[in-house]
Amino acid sequence: MTMIESTAIGARIDGAVVRNTALSSTGLLERVFSTAFRGLVYPQIWEDPLVDMQALALKPTDTLVTIASGSCNVMSYLTANPAEIIAVDLSPAHVALGRLKLAAAAHLPDHTSFSNLFRHANLKSNVALYERHIRPHLDEATRAYWDGREVSGRRRISRFSRGFYSTGLLGRFISAAHVIGKLYGVDPRDLLRMDSVEKQREFFQSRIAPVFDSRSFKALTSLRASLFGLGIPPAQYEALAGDAADGMVGALRVRTERLACGFPLKDNYFAWQAFGRGYQPGEAASLPPYLQAHHFETVRRNAGRVAIVNESITALLARRPAASVDAFVLLDAQDWMTDSQLSELWAEISRTASPGARVIYRTAAAASPLPGHIPEGILAKWDYRREQSLALGAQDRSAIYGGFHLHVKRDAGA
Structure with a gap:
Protein backbone atom coordinates (compact mmCIF):
# COMPACT_ATOMS: atom_id res chain seq x y z
CA MET A 1 0.00 0.00 0.00
CA PHE A 37 -10.01 0.40 13.04
CA ARG A 38 -7.49 0.43 10.19
CA GLY A 39 -6.54 -3.12 11.19
CA LEU A 40 -8.73 -6.18 11.62
CA VAL A 41 -11.58 -5.52 14.05
CA TYR A 42 -14.11 -8.31 13.49
CA PRO A 43 -12.81 -11.81 12.65
CA GLN A 44 -16.50 -12.82 12.77
CA ILE A 45 -19.48 -10.57 12.16
CA TRP A 46 -21.96 -10.23 15.06
CA GLU A 47 -25.30 -9.91 13.28
CA ASP A 48 -27.51 -12.95 12.81
CA PRO A 49 -27.74 -13.76 9.07
CA LEU A 50 -30.92 -15.82 9.51
CA VAL A 51 -32.69 -12.75 10.87
CA ASP A 52 -31.25 -10.63 8.08
CA MET A 53 -32.42 -12.96 5.34
CA GLN A 54 -35.87 -13.27 6.86
CA ALA A 55 -36.19 -9.48 6.91
CA LEU A 56 -34.71 -8.92 3.45
CA ALA A 57 -36.70 -11.68 1.68
CA LEU A 58 -34.06 -11.75 -1.07
CA LYS A 59 -35.15 -12.67 -4.59
CA PRO A 60 -33.00 -14.02 -7.47
CA THR A 61 -33.27 -10.64 -9.21
CA ASP A 62 -32.17 -8.55 -6.22
CA THR A 63 -29.12 -6.34 -5.90
CA LEU A 64 -27.94 -6.01 -2.29
CA VAL A 65 -25.60 -3.34 -0.93
CA THR A 66 -24.13 -4.08 2.49
CA ILE A 67 -21.31 -3.15 4.83
CA ALA A 68 -18.89 -6.07 4.76
CA SER A 69 -17.34 -6.27 8.25
CA GLY A 70 -16.03 -9.85 8.61
CA SER A 71 -18.02 -10.92 5.48
CA CYS A 72 -19.63 -13.90 7.23
CA ASN A 73 -23.05 -12.49 6.37
CA VAL A 74 -22.02 -11.49 2.85
CA MET A 75 -21.13 -15.13 2.24
CA SER A 76 -24.29 -16.38 3.96
CA TYR A 77 -26.52 -14.13 1.83
CA LEU A 78 -25.28 -16.08 -1.18
CA THR A 79 -27.38 -19.03 0.02
CA ALA A 80 -30.48 -16.95 -0.87
CA ASN A 81 -29.29 -16.63 -4.50
CA PRO A 82 -29.46 -12.84 -5.00
CA ALA A 83 -28.33 -11.55 -8.39
CA GLU A 84 -25.61 -9.28 -7.02
CA ILE A 85 -24.00 -8.26 -3.72
CA ILE A 86 -21.86 -5.15 -3.36
CA ALA A 87 -20.09 -5.04 -0.01
CA VAL A 88 -18.22 -1.98 1.24
CA ASP A 89 -15.94 -1.42 4.21
CA LEU A 90 -13.63 1.34 5.34
CA SER A 91 -11.16 -1.16 6.82
CA PRO A 92 -8.68 -2.61 4.30
CA ALA A 93 -8.33 -5.64 6.59
CA HIS A 94 -12.05 -6.41 6.33
CA VAL A 95 -11.91 -6.01 2.55
CA ALA A 96 -8.97 -8.42 2.40
CA LEU A 97 -10.81 -10.94 4.59
CA GLY A 98 -13.92 -10.84 2.42
CA ARG A 99 -11.94 -11.29 -0.77
CA LEU A 100 -10.05 -14.18 0.80
CA LYS A 101 -13.35 -15.92 1.59
CA LEU A 102 -14.65 -15.42 -1.93
CA ALA A 103 -11.48 -16.79 -3.52
CA ALA A 104 -11.50 -19.73 -1.12
CA ALA A 105 -15.10 -20.59 -1.96
CA ALA A 106 -14.34 -20.46 -5.66
CA HIS A 107 -11.00 -22.30 -5.71
CA LEU A 108 -10.61 -24.65 -2.74
CA PRO A 109 -11.16 -28.26 -3.79
CA ASP A 110 -14.02 -29.15 -1.44
CA HIS A 111 -16.08 -28.23 1.60
CA THR A 112 -13.65 -29.97 3.96
CA SER A 113 -10.80 -27.64 3.03
CA PHE A 114 -13.12 -24.61 3.18
CA SER A 115 -14.26 -25.70 6.63
CA ASN A 116 -10.68 -26.28 7.78
CA LEU A 117 -9.81 -22.70 6.84
CA PHE A 118 -12.83 -20.79 8.14
CA ARG A 119 -14.53 -23.03 10.69
CA HIS A 120 -11.52 -24.52 12.48
CA ALA A 121 -9.14 -21.72 11.46
CA ASN A 122 -6.28 -23.15 13.52
CA LEU A 123 -4.71 -25.93 11.42
CA LYS A 124 -1.12 -25.72 10.19
CA SER A 125 -2.28 -27.21 6.87
CA ASN A 126 -4.36 -24.08 6.21
CA VAL A 127 -1.32 -22.10 5.09
CA ALA A 128 -0.63 -24.73 2.43
CA LEU A 129 -4.27 -24.48 1.27
CA TYR A 130 -3.78 -20.75 0.89
CA GLU A 131 -0.52 -21.10 -1.03
CA ARG A 132 -1.74 -23.76 -3.43
CA HIS A 133 -5.37 -22.90 -4.10
CA ILE A 134 -6.13 -19.31 -3.09
CA ARG A 135 -3.09 -17.06 -3.34
CA PRO A 136 -2.73 -17.30 -7.16
CA HIS A 137 -6.29 -16.04 -7.59
CA LEU A 138 -6.13 -12.99 -5.31
CA ASP A 139 -5.84 -9.42 -6.52
CA GLU A 140 -2.55 -7.71 -5.79
CA ALA A 141 -3.75 -5.71 -2.75
CA THR A 142 -5.38 -8.71 -1.08
CA ARG A 143 -2.37 -10.94 -1.71
CA ALA A 144 -0.09 -8.26 -0.30
CA TYR A 145 -2.23 -8.03 2.84
CA TRP A 146 -2.19 -11.77 3.64
CA ASP A 147 1.47 -12.13 2.68
CA GLY A 148 2.30 -9.11 4.83
CA ARG A 149 3.96 -9.38 8.22
CA GLU A 150 2.63 -8.73 11.69
CA VAL A 151 4.73 -6.99 14.36
CA SER A 152 5.89 -10.46 15.42
CA GLY A 153 7.26 -11.06 11.93
CA ARG A 154 4.74 -13.79 11.09
CA ARG A 155 2.71 -13.59 7.90
CA ARG A 156 -0.90 -12.54 8.41
CA ILE A 157 -2.18 -15.68 6.69
CA SER A 158 -0.61 -17.70 9.51
CA ARG A 159 -3.45 -16.50 11.76
CA PHE A 160 -5.51 -19.28 10.19
CA SER A 161 -3.01 -21.81 11.51
CA ARG A 162 -2.95 -20.32 15.03
CA GLY A 163 -6.62 -19.55 15.76
CA PHE A 164 -8.02 -16.80 13.57
CA TYR A 165 -11.01 -16.07 15.81
CA SER A 166 -8.74 -15.01 18.65
CA THR A 167 -7.26 -12.24 16.49
CA GLY A 168 -8.48 -8.78 15.61
CA LEU A 169 -9.73 -6.24 18.13
CA LEU A 170 -12.83 -8.27 18.92
CA GLY A 171 -10.99 -11.58 19.19
CA ARG A 172 -8.45 -10.10 21.59
CA PHE A 173 -11.19 -8.43 23.61
CA ILE A 174 -13.01 -11.72 24.11
CA SER A 175 -9.74 -13.38 25.09
CA ALA A 176 -9.18 -10.64 27.67
CA ALA A 177 -12.71 -11.16 29.01
CA HIS A 178 -11.86 -14.83 29.54
CA VAL A 179 -8.78 -13.82 31.52
CA ILE A 180 -10.85 -11.47 33.69
CA GLY A 181 -13.42 -14.21 34.29
CA LYS A 182 -10.73 -16.62 35.42
CA LEU A 183 -9.35 -14.03 37.82
CA TYR A 184 -12.74 -14.21 39.49
CA GLY A 185 -12.75 -18.00 39.45
CA VAL A 186 -15.02 -18.37 36.40
CA ASP A 187 -14.07 -20.24 33.25
CA PRO A 188 -16.56 -19.05 30.60
CA ARG A 189 -16.10 -22.32 28.71
CA ASP A 190 -17.91 -24.12 31.53
CA LEU A 191 -21.15 -22.57 30.32
CA LEU A 192 -20.92 -24.72 27.19
CA ARG A 193 -21.36 -27.89 29.27
CA MET A 194 -24.92 -26.87 30.21
CA ASP A 195 -27.53 -28.98 28.41
CA SER A 196 -30.62 -26.77 28.82
CA VAL A 197 -31.52 -23.08 28.76
CA GLU A 198 -32.48 -23.37 32.43
CA LYS A 199 -29.01 -24.62 33.36
CA GLN A 200 -27.43 -21.92 31.18
CA ARG A 201 -29.40 -19.28 33.08
CA GLU A 202 -28.46 -20.78 36.44
CA PHE A 203 -24.78 -20.77 35.47
CA PHE A 204 -24.99 -17.16 34.35
CA GLN A 205 -26.72 -15.98 37.52
CA SER A 206 -24.45 -17.85 39.92
CA ARG A 207 -21.06 -17.57 38.17
CA ILE A 208 -20.97 -14.82 35.57
CA ALA A 209 -23.36 -12.14 36.86
CA PRO A 210 -21.33 -11.46 40.05
CA VAL A 211 -18.37 -10.37 37.90
CA PHE A 212 -20.44 -7.44 36.62
CA ASP A 213 -21.00 -6.25 40.18
CA SER A 214 -17.32 -6.20 41.06
CA ARG A 215 -15.65 -2.86 41.70
CA SER A 216 -12.82 -3.54 39.24
CA PHE A 217 -15.20 -4.46 36.40
CA LYS A 218 -17.19 -1.28 36.95
CA ALA A 219 -14.01 0.76 36.91
CA LEU A 220 -12.81 -0.91 33.73
CA THR A 221 -16.04 -0.41 31.78
CA SER A 222 -16.27 3.23 32.85
CA LEU A 223 -13.35 3.85 30.50
CA ARG A 224 -14.65 4.35 26.98
CA ALA A 225 -11.42 3.07 25.47
CA SER A 226 -11.87 -0.26 27.26
CA LEU A 227 -14.68 -1.17 24.86
CA PHE A 228 -12.85 -0.34 21.64
CA GLY A 229 -12.28 -4.09 21.37
CA LEU A 230 -16.02 -4.54 20.85
CA GLY A 231 -15.81 -2.10 17.94
CA ILE A 232 -17.64 0.55 19.98
CA PRO A 233 -16.46 4.10 19.20
CA PRO A 234 -17.04 6.93 21.71
CA ALA A 235 -20.33 8.02 20.10
CA GLN A 236 -21.79 4.51 20.33
CA TYR A 237 -20.55 4.11 23.91
CA GLU A 238 -22.89 6.88 25.02
CA ALA A 239 -25.86 5.28 23.25
CA LEU A 240 -25.17 1.89 24.79
CA ALA A 241 -24.59 3.27 28.30
CA GLY A 242 -27.82 5.23 28.09
CA ASP A 243 -29.83 2.10 27.28
CA ALA A 244 -29.82 0.79 30.88
CA ALA A 245 -30.71 2.37 34.22
CA ASP A 246 -27.33 1.45 35.71
CA GLY A 247 -25.31 2.59 32.71
CA MET A 248 -22.71 0.62 30.83
CA VAL A 249 -22.41 -2.16 33.41
CA GLY A 250 -26.16 -2.79 33.24
CA ALA A 251 -26.22 -2.72 29.46
CA LEU A 252 -23.35 -5.20 29.21
CA ARG A 253 -24.92 -7.47 31.83
CA VAL A 254 -28.25 -7.60 29.98
CA ARG A 255 -26.59 -8.29 26.61
CA THR A 256 -24.28 -10.94 28.04
CA GLU A 257 -27.17 -12.65 29.83
CA ARG A 258 -29.14 -12.87 26.61
CA LEU A 259 -26.13 -14.25 24.76
CA ALA A 260 -25.50 -16.81 27.51
CA CYS A 261 -29.04 -18.04 28.06
CA GLY A 262 -31.42 -16.47 25.55
CA PHE A 263 -31.17 -19.43 23.17
CA PRO A 264 -30.20 -23.11 23.42
CA LEU A 265 -26.45 -23.48 23.00
CA LYS A 266 -26.93 -26.10 20.30
CA ASP A 267 -28.56 -23.42 18.15
CA ASN A 268 -26.31 -20.45 18.83
CA TYR A 269 -22.86 -20.25 17.29
CA PHE A 270 -22.45 -16.71 18.64
CA ALA A 271 -22.47 -18.07 22.19
CA TRP A 272 -19.87 -20.68 21.22
CA GLN A 273 -17.62 -17.97 19.80
CA ALA A 274 -17.99 -15.79 22.90
CA PHE A 275 -17.69 -18.46 25.57
CA GLY A 276 -15.73 -21.15 23.71
CA ARG A 277 -13.48 -19.05 21.43
CA GLY A 278 -14.51 -21.00 18.33
CA TYR A 279 -17.31 -22.85 16.61
CA GLN A 280 -19.02 -25.84 18.20
CA PRO A 281 -17.43 -29.22 17.34
CA GLY A 282 -19.35 -32.06 15.74
CA GLU A 283 -21.44 -32.62 12.64
CA ALA A 284 -24.61 -31.18 14.21
CA ALA A 285 -22.90 -27.93 15.25
CA SER A 286 -24.56 -24.54 14.92
CA LEU A 287 -22.69 -22.68 12.17
CA PRO A 288 -23.17 -19.64 9.93
CA PRO A 289 -25.04 -20.68 6.76
CA TYR A 290 -21.98 -20.22 4.55
CA LEU A 291 -20.04 -22.82 6.57
CA GLN A 292 -22.75 -25.46 6.48
CA ALA A 293 -21.88 -28.35 4.19
CA HIS A 294 -25.20 -28.43 2.36
CA HIS A 295 -24.75 -24.77 1.31
CA PHE A 296 -21.18 -25.09 0.05
CA GLU A 297 -21.91 -25.66 -3.63
CA THR A 298 -24.39 -22.78 -3.67
CA VAL A 299 -21.84 -20.46 -2.07
CA ARG A 300 -19.18 -21.64 -4.52
CA ARG A 301 -21.48 -21.13 -7.51
CA ASN A 302 -22.54 -17.66 -6.42
CA ALA A 303 -19.19 -16.31 -5.18
CA GLY A 304 -18.65 -14.47 -8.45
CA ARG A 305 -21.74 -12.34 -7.77
CA VAL A 306 -19.99 -10.42 -4.98
CA ALA A 307 -17.80 -7.33 -5.22
CA ILE A 308 -16.05 -6.05 -2.07
CA VAL A 309 -14.67 -2.51 -2.14
CA ASN A 310 -12.78 -0.24 0.28
CA GLU A 311 -15.18 2.67 0.40
CA SER A 312 -18.00 4.25 2.39
CA ILE A 313 -21.52 3.13 1.60
CA THR A 314 -22.63 6.72 0.94
CA ALA A 315 -19.88 7.31 -1.61
CA LEU A 316 -20.65 4.03 -3.38
CA LEU A 317 -24.37 4.78 -3.58
CA ALA A 318 -23.67 8.26 -4.94
CA ARG A 319 -22.33 6.63 -8.13
CA ARG A 320 -25.23 4.19 -8.52
CA PRO A 321 -28.14 4.79 -10.90
CA ALA A 322 -31.51 5.66 -9.42
CA ALA A 323 -33.77 2.78 -8.32
CA SER A 324 -30.95 0.22 -8.79
CA VAL A 325 -30.73 -1.38 -5.32
CA ASP A 326 -33.28 -3.73 -3.78
CA ALA A 327 -31.83 -4.32 -0.32
CA PHE A 328 -29.49 -2.45 2.03
CA VAL A 329 -27.69 -3.73 5.15
CA LEU A 330 -26.19 -0.97 7.32
CA LEU A 331 -25.11 -3.04 10.34
CA ASP A 332 -24.76 -0.60 13.27
CA ALA A 333 -22.85 2.06 11.32
CA GLN A 334 -25.50 4.74 11.85
CA ASP A 335 -24.71 4.86 15.57
CA TRP A 336 -21.42 6.45 14.53
CA MET A 337 -22.92 9.14 12.29
CA THR A 338 -23.72 12.81 12.70
CA ASP A 339 -27.09 14.16 11.55
CA SER A 340 -25.57 15.48 8.34
CA GLN A 341 -23.97 12.09 7.59
CA LEU A 342 -27.25 10.30 8.28
CA SER A 343 -29.15 12.68 6.03
CA GLU A 344 -26.64 12.31 3.20
CA LEU A 345 -26.74 8.52 3.49
CA TRP A 346 -30.53 8.30 3.50
CA ALA A 347 -30.81 10.73 0.60
CA GLU A 348 -28.67 8.33 -1.45
CA ILE A 349 -30.52 5.26 -0.15
CA SER A 350 -33.86 6.83 -1.10
CA ARG A 351 -32.58 7.80 -4.55
CA THR A 352 -31.08 4.41 -5.38
CA ALA A 353 -33.79 2.26 -3.78
CA SER A 354 -36.11 0.35 -6.08
CA PRO A 355 -39.86 0.25 -5.28
CA GLY A 356 -40.33 -2.02 -2.25
CA ALA A 357 -36.62 -1.96 -1.35
CA ARG A 358 -35.73 -3.09 2.17
CA VAL A 359 -33.24 -1.50 4.59
CA ILE A 360 -32.11 -3.21 7.79
CA TYR A 361 -29.79 -2.03 10.54
CA ARG A 362 -29.04 -2.54 14.21
CA THR A 363 -28.50 -0.07 17.04
CA ALA A 364 -26.75 -0.12 20.40
CA ALA A 365 -29.82 1.38 22.07
CA ALA A 366 -33.37 0.25 21.36
CA ALA A 367 -34.56 3.30 19.43
CA SER A 368 -33.91 4.07 15.77
CA PRO A 369 -31.50 6.97 15.24
CA LEU A 370 -33.51 8.39 12.32
CA PRO A 371 -36.55 10.33 13.68
CA GLY A 372 -35.54 13.89 14.43
CA HIS A 373 -32.14 13.39 12.80
CA ILE A 374 -32.92 13.17 9.06
CA PRO A 375 -35.41 15.29 7.10
CA GLU A 376 -39.07 14.29 7.43
CA GLY A 377 -39.35 14.35 3.65
CA ILE A 378 -36.87 11.47 3.45
CA LEU A 379 -38.44 9.49 6.28
CA ALA A 380 -41.86 9.83 4.62
CA LYS A 381 -40.63 7.75 1.68
CA TRP A 382 -40.20 4.74 3.96
CA ASP A 383 -42.50 2.48 5.92
CA TYR A 384 -40.97 1.59 9.27
CA ARG A 385 -42.03 -1.96 10.19
CA ARG A 386 -42.08 -1.53 13.95
CA GLU A 387 -43.75 -4.78 15.01
CA GLN A 388 -41.78 -6.86 12.54
CA SER A 389 -38.57 -5.18 13.69
CA LEU A 390 -39.28 -6.05 17.33
CA ALA A 391 -40.11 -9.66 16.44
CA LEU A 392 -36.99 -10.08 14.33
CA GLY A 393 -34.79 -8.44 16.96
CA ALA A 394 -36.01 -10.96 19.53
CA GLN A 395 -34.77 -13.75 17.23
CA ASP A 396 -31.23 -12.34 16.81
CA ARG A 397 -28.95 -14.91 18.43
CA SER A 398 -25.98 -12.53 18.66
CA ALA A 399 -28.01 -10.78 21.37
CA ILE A 400 -25.66 -7.79 21.66
CA TYR A 401 -27.78 -5.05 20.09
CA GLY A 402 -30.57 -3.00 21.62
CA GLY A 403 -32.60 -2.76 18.43
CA PHE A 404 -33.16 -4.32 15.01
CA HIS A 405 -34.86 -2.11 12.41
CA LEU A 406 -36.55 -2.73 9.07
CA HIS A 407 -37.74 -0.05 6.63
CA VAL A 408 -39.52 -0.72 3.31
CA LYS A 409 -39.65 1.82 0.45
CA ARG A 410 -43.14 3.17 -0.12
CA ASP A 411 -44.69 3.36 -3.57
CA ALA A 412 -44.06 6.74 -5.15
CA GLY A 413 -47.78 7.51 -5.15
CA ALA A 414 -48.35 6.52 -1.52
Missing part, protein backbone atom coordinates in the same frame (compact mmCIF):
# COMPACT_ATOMS: atom_id res chain seq x y z
CA THR A 2 1.39 3.41 -0.95
CA MET A 3 1.59 6.35 1.46
CA ILE A 4 -1.10 8.15 -0.57
CA GLU A 5 -3.46 5.16 -0.37
CA SER A 6 -2.84 4.78 3.36
CA THR A 7 -3.55 8.48 3.93
CA ALA A 8 -6.78 8.28 1.92
CA ILE A 9 -7.95 5.24 3.90
CA GLY A 10 -7.17 6.98 7.18
CA ALA A 11 -9.10 10.07 6.07
CA ARG A 12 -12.18 7.99 5.21
CA ILE A 13 -12.14 6.24 8.60
CA ASP A 14 -11.58 9.56 10.40
CA GLY A 15 -14.57 10.96 8.52
CA ALA A 16 -16.75 8.13 9.82
CA VAL A 17 -15.58 8.24 13.44
CA VAL A 18 -14.17 11.64 14.36
CA ARG A 19 -16.68 14.25 15.57
CA ASN A 20 -14.68 16.35 18.03
CA THR A 21 -11.47 18.37 18.02
CA ALA A 22 -8.20 16.61 18.75
CA LEU A 23 -7.70 18.74 21.87
CA SER A 24 -10.80 17.33 23.59
CA SER A 25 -10.74 14.04 25.50
CA THR A 26 -13.47 12.60 23.27
CA GLY A 27 -11.70 13.78 20.14
CA LEU A 28 -8.51 12.05 21.27
CA LEU A 29 -10.40 8.80 21.91
CA GLU A 30 -12.05 9.05 18.50
CA ARG A 31 -8.66 9.30 16.83
CA VAL A 32 -7.31 6.34 18.80
CA PHE A 33 -10.32 4.29 17.73
CA SER A 34 -9.90 5.39 14.11
CA THR A 35 -6.29 4.23 14.14
CA ALA A 36 -7.26 0.86 15.63
